[in-house]
Amino acid sequence: MFIFFGKPLLFLIPAVVVTAAGVYVASSEPSEYQSIGVLSISSETFLDTLSGTRTGTRSFETPAVTTARQFNELMQTDGFAISVVNGAGLGDQRLNGELTLLDVRANTYAAAAGDTIVEVISVAGNPEWAQKLSASGIATFKNFVISSEASGTDVAEIFYDQQLTTYKLEVDTASDALQAYLADHPEPILAGDERDIGEQLEIEKLNDLLARAQARFDLAFDNREAARLATLQSSADIDQRFRTLDEPTAPDVPLSGLTAMLTTIIMFAVLGILVSMASVMLVSVFDRSIYSAHDLDILGANVRAVVPRSSAMKVDHSRRLNPQPVTSSVPIRSAS
Amino acid sequence: MSLEPRRDGAGIPPPPDFVGPTGPPQNDALIDRSISETAKHGRGRSSEADNLQVWVDDHLIHQSPPVVTRSLRYLMARGDLPGRLSLTSSLFGEGVTSMSRSLASLIAYDWREPTCWVDLNWWKSTHDAFETAPFRQTISSVVEGRGSVTNLPVATSVPGLSMVAAGEVPAGSRPRLARSETLASLLDDLSKSFAYIVCDLPPVLASSDAVTLSGLTDGFLLVVQQRSTSSIQVRGVLQAMDVVPCLGTILNGSRSSLPRWMRTSNEVWALGN
Numbered sequence: 001m002f003i004f005f006g007k008p009l010l011f012l013i014p015a016v017v018v019t020a021a022g023v024y025v026a027s028s029e030p031s032e033y034q035s036i037g038v039l040s041i042s043s044e045t046f047l048d049t050l051s052g053t054r055t056g057t058r059s060f061e062t063p064a065v066t067t068a069r070q071f072n073e074l075m076q077t078d079g080f081a082i083s084v085v086n087g088a089g090l091g092d093q094r095l096n097g098e099l100t101l102l103d104v105r106a107n108t109y110a111a112a113a114g115d116t117i118v119e120v121i122s123v124a125g126n127p128e129w130a131q132k133l134s135a136s137g138i139a140t141f142k143n144f145v146i147s148s149e150a151s152g153t154d155v156a157e158i159f160y161d162q163q164l165t166t167y168k169l170e171v172d173t174a175s176d177a178l179q180a181y182l183a184d185h186p187e188p189i190l191a192g193d194e195r196d197i198g199e200q201l202e203i204e205k206l207n208d209l210l211a212r213a214q215a216r217f218d219l220a221f222d223n224r225e226a227a228r229l230a231t232l233q234s235s236a237d238i239d240q241r242f243r244t245l246d247e248p249t250a251p252d253v254p255l256s257g258l259t260a261m262l263t264t265i266i267m268f269a270v271l272g273i274l275v276s277m278a279s280v281m282l283v284s285v286f287d288r289s290i291y292s293a294h295d296l297d298i299l300g301a302n303v304r305a306v307v308p309r310s311s312a313m314k315v316d317h318s319r320r321l322n323p324q325p326v327t328s329s330v331p332i333r334s335a336s
Numbered sequence: 337m338s339l340e341p342r343r344d345g346a347g348i349p350p351p352p353d354f355v356g357p358t359g360p361p362q363n364d365a366l367i368d369r370s371i372s373e374t375a376k377h378g379r380g381r382s383s384e385a386d387n388l389q390v391w392v393d394d395h396l397i398h399q400s401p402p403v404v405t406r407s408l409r410y411l412m413a414r415g416d417l418p419g420r421l422s423l424t425s426s427l428f429g430e431g432v433t434s435m436s437r438s439l440a441s442l443i444a445y446d447w448r449e450p451t452c453w454v455d456l457n458w459w460k461s462t463h464d465a466f467e468t469a470p471f472r473q474t475i476s477s478v479v480e481g482r483g484s485v486t487n488l489p490v491a492t493s494v495p496g497l498s499m500v501a502a503g504e505v506p507a508g509s510r511p512r513l514a515r516s517e518t519l520a521s522l523l524d525d526l527s528k529s530f531a532y533i534v535c536d537l538p539p540v541l542a543s544s545d546a547v548t549l550s551g552l553t554d555g556f557l558l559v560v561q562q563r564s565t566s567s568i569q570v571r572g573v574l575q576a577m578d579v580v581p582c583l584g585t586i587l588n589g590s591r592s593s594l595p596r597w598m599r600t601s602n603e604v605w606a607l608g609n
Contacts, residue, residue, distance in 0.1 A: 005595070288566040292592060296560060296585050299570055304557065304584030305411035307435070308403040309591045 003287065004280045011280050015272035022268020026261040031254035035130035037120045037138045038113075038246035041067050064112035067242075071110035071120065071141050080140065081105055087136035090129060099129070108133050110141075120248070127250040134248035146238050153230035160224030167217035174210035181206055388441045391493035392470035400438040408435075408442050411586065417443070418554030420527055421583060422456075424537035424546050426569040430561040431588040433457070433536050437499075439557075440534040444496035449531040452489055454523070455502035456549050458510050459538040474503025479518050485525045498530070514545040523552050540573045547576055555581040562590045 004011050041063040061069070074080040081101050085094050093099040107123040120141075122134035147154070185199050195203075290296060293303040386402035400408075423436040433455075440453035458476070471490055473483040489498035505513055513519060526533055535553055540546040550556045556577060560570055574582060 005592075288568055289563050290560050290565050290567060290570060290587070291563060292590075293587050295567060296570065296587060299567055299574065301558065301560075301570060301574060301582070302584040303587055304414075305407045306587045306590045307407040307431075309562075309589045310401045310403050 003283050003291065011276050011283075014275040014279060015269065018272030018275060019265065019269040022265045022272075025268070026264035029260070029264070030125055032123050032125055033127040033130045033251045034121060034123045034255050035127070035134040035248040035251055036122075036246070037134045037244060037248035039067070039118045039120065039138060040243045040245050041116045041118055042241045042243075062112065062115040064114055064116050064118045067118045068110040068112045071118070071137070074141065074144065075105050075108060075137075080144065083140045083143075084108065084133060084136045087140050088129070088132035089136075090132065093129075104133065108137050110137075117245070122248070123255070127252070131248045131250040138242075138244060138248070142238060142242055145242065146235050149238065150231045150234035153227045153234065156227035157224055157231060160220050160227060163220040164217065164224060167213060167220050170213040171210065171217050174206065174213045178203070178206040178210055388438070388445060388494060390437065390441055390497065390499075392490055392499065395470050397470070397492065397499065398434070398437040398441070400441055404434075404438050405442055408439055408586075409446065411439070411584070412442060412446065417532070417583070419531060420523065420533040420535070420553045422535035422537045422550045422553040422556045423559055423586075424550060424556055424573075424577075425539050425559040425561070426541050426565050426573050427539045428460070428542060430539070430559050430565065432539070432559045433460070435557075435559050435586055435588060436534050436536040440499075440532070441494050441497055443532050443534070444494050448496060450496045450498075450529065451532040451534060452498045452500060452526050452530040454500045454526065454533055454535045456514075456519075457536050457538045458502050458505040458513070459543055471499070471501035471503075474501040475519070475522065476503030476505045476513070478522060479513060479516065485522055488522075489526070489529070500526070502536075510543075511545055511548075514548045520552055540576055541569060547579065550577060550580040553580070555583040557583050558585045559588050560585050561588045564589075 075084070078101065081104055082091075082094075085091055085099065085101070085104055090099055094101070103124075108121070110118050110120050113119050120134050120137045122130045122137060124130040124133060181202060185195070185202075188195065194200075293306050296303045386405050388400040388405060389396060390398040423432050423439070425432045437453055440451050443449055444451040454475075456475070473487040475488065477483040478485055478488060488500045490500070491498050523533060523535075533553070535549065537546045537549050537556070558570070558573060558577075570585075
């Protein structure tokens with residue numbers, strides 16, 4: 001302690017310097033803008049009730065917590081993060097290196113703000129980027145949920161589209177064949193004449209082919225419509241479940257940096273104090289000089305007196321192994 | 337014994353006609369001579385008791401500033417000093433001579449006890465002329481047979497205080513002198529005439545003779561200069577001197593910036609707030 005109190009300013013220099021560095025760092029940090037989009041999450045919708053979909057979904061987590069967790073997990077995937085960046089129109093910036101996925105992941109996240117409210121937050125140095133990333137995050141997340149929940153109906157819709165093409169071709173072929181046969185074999189002109197039995201059987205056969213082709217086409221068409229309806233239903237359901245209450249907007253003012261600045265300064269100050277303490281301890285370890293009566297007490301040397309420094313005593317000259325003359329600081333009094 | 341300093345006589349410069357002891361007094365007359373000589377010239381004159389000055393003839397041998405006398409009175413307050421004590425240090429330059437002279441002055445002045453300061457430090461061989469001039473007889477001359485022990489003590493301006501100079505001893509002869517019977521009997525003779533013998537010893541780490549010389553006394557005080565002496569050196573001295581009772585240490589040249597609550601009692605006494 002004597003070492004510190006002997007030259008307190010010297011040992012406080014590291015603390016002051018490091019704290020000053022912290023002030024500089026805190027004041028030189030660039031401004032950041034934050035854009036927040038607010039989603040309302042519903043676990044059940046009226047459409048669910050009507051359609052009977054997604055029944056029996058129960059969880060210990062609130063919908064908001066589940067959604068926020070899911071969003072944040074998805075942000076850790078390259079595919080989702082890149083989709084967010086591309087959806088925000090910042091793909092070129094990512095390719096140029098102005099924006100990295102690491103930055104996007106670190107600064108775009110979701111947080112539950114209640115049981116059913118989720119905030120999708122994006123922080124960026126550019127206010128427009130923040131707004132775009134937040135909006136893209138919401139849209140990409142919705143698309144992800146839609147595509148995951150309606151993936152079965154999508155496949156069915158595509159399948160039936162392909163089938164409809166084939167069936168349409170069969171219907172057209174059967175119709176063309178019937179039309180061609182009828183053109184080649186017109187009905188008898190005279191009343192009372194009938195087609196011979198061969199023509200009647202051929203026409204009936206062509207009609208059956210056409211009817212069967214039409215029936216297959218109609219069934220495929222109905223199925224495809226059902227699939228399309230299911231997709232629309234899921235999409236509408238998800239839109240209803242994830243309703244955007246507040247669209248992200250481009251912030252006009254940067255984030256309040258006071259807290260961050262104070263945090264930075266305090267961290268540096270603590271670091272500086274630690275450095276000062278370490279320097280005191282280091283000097284204490286290496287400097288074994290006797291500084292106080294307490295140092296002698298530690299050695300078991302009973303301190304009987306502490307004599308202050310006095311120039312008249314001439315004790316300030318350096319200690320040495322070799323003897324030197326002992327001089328008096330007082331001049332000789334001349335005899336009168 | 338009282339801590340109340342005497343206000344009469346001692347500590348002041350002697351008058352011009354003060355010449356100190358000249359004749360060869362007998363042992364029993366040593367103290368009488370020194371006291372009477374001083375009293376004859378110093379009594380009745382006002383002085384600063386806290387600023388003791390030791391004059392021999394016209395030579396100012398030593399002075400104790402008020403801060404030093406105040407601190408040493410703290411040491412003397414316990415009153416447990418043996419009749420024959422020595423002061424030493426780890427190395428040269430820690431203020432042993434000054435401390436021993438001040439302590440001897442205060443014992444003589446405050447306690448009104450006949451006291452003799454004895455210089456046994458031949459290692460500070462080159463004395464200034466004005467400091468050695470008053471001492472016509474020295475220990476070395478007595479040991480060499482060129483003088484008598486009765487002529488050794490030189491009365492000073494401080495009543496009851498006498499001083500004995502070491503003289504010049506060749507380096508090769510110092511260990512032998514330190515262990516000689518002559519020196520031991522010389523100190524015994526002085527002890528018969530003085531209640532207190534305060535010896536100035538060489539540094540322990542500079543000369544092994546310090547241990548031998550301290551064995552001629554009843555205990556030693558270790559003078560430690562603040563900020564210079566290391567704890568390793570102090571520990572080494574204490575280990576080397578474990579054959580002689582250690583009366584304690586004197587922290588010399590102290591200057592503390594510690595808060596009052598962190599200071600020891602004698603630091604508070606000496607250094608104030």
